Amino acid sequence: MTAPARMVRMIGDAEYRDQAEATLLAPGDTSMVFRSRPRSIVMACPDGCGETLVINLDSRADKAWRFDMRGEGLTLFPSVWREGGCESHFIVWRGHILWCDRFEEGNSEPAYNPEIEEAVLSAMDEVHPRNAVEIADAIDELVWDVNRAAGKLVERGLARSWKVNSGWVFVRLI
Numbered sequence: 001m002t003a004p005a006r007m008v009r010m011i012g013d014a015e016y017r018d019q020a021e022a023t024l025l026a027p028g029d030t031s032m033v034f035r036s037r038p039r040s041i042v043m044a045c046p047d048g049c050g051e052t053l054v055i056n057l058d059s060r061a062d063k064a065w066r067f068d069m070r071g072e073g074l075t076l077f078p079s080v081w082r083e084g085g086c087e088s089h090f091i092v093w094r095g096h097i098l099w100c101d102r103f104e105e106g107n108s109e110p111a112y113n114p115e116i117e118e119a120v121l122s123a124m125d126e127v128h129p130r131n132a133v134e135i136a137d138a139i140d141e142l143v144w145d146v147n148r149a150a151g152k153l154v155e156r157g158l159a160r161s162w163k164v165n166s167g168w169v170f171v172r173l174i
C-alpha cells in the first residue's frame with residue numbers, strides 16, 4: 001500500500017461520474033462532476049486502498065457537503081467519513097487532507113491567518129451561542145478557518161465554548 005495522500009490534487013471537471021473517475025491516477029486525485037451545477041466530487045481514496053469516493057454536492061439530492069475553492073485548493077465540510085471498506089475519515093481544508101483516527105502524525109494544517117479573528121469574534125453573540133457554521137455564514141469564511149480561530153479566541157479567554165448535540169458552540173466574553 002502506498003503512503004496516504006496529504007494533499008488533494010484537483011484534476012478538473014467532467015459531465016459524468018465515469019468520465020471524472022477515469023481521470024484519477026493517484027490517491028487524493030480529485031475531479032468534479034459538473035452538469036450545469038456542481039453535482040459531486042469523485043476522489044481516489046487518499047489512503048491508497050484503490051476505491052473511489054463519491055461526495056455529493058447537490059443539496060437537491062441527499063445529504064450534501066459544502067465545498068469551496070478559495071485559497072490554495074478544495075475545502076469540504078463536514079469531514080469525509082467512509083463507513084464501510086477502509087473506513088477512511090479525513091478533513092479536506094484548502095487542499096490539505098487532514099486525517100482523523102489514523103495517519104494523524106503526518107497532518108499539516110493550512111497556514112493560520114489571524115486576520116479573521118476580529119470578524120469571528122464580532123460574529124459571536126454574548127448571549128446566544130452560535131456554532132462555527134453560523135459564524136462562517138455570517139462573515140463568509142470557511143467553517144474550518146472559523147473553527148480554528150474560535151478555538152484560539154477561547155484559549156485567550158475572549159470567548160467560551162461548549163459542546164451541544166450538533167457540535168461546539170461559542171459565545172463572546174467581551
Ligand SMILES: [Zn+2]
Binds near residue numbers: 049088
Ligand atoms: Zn480507502
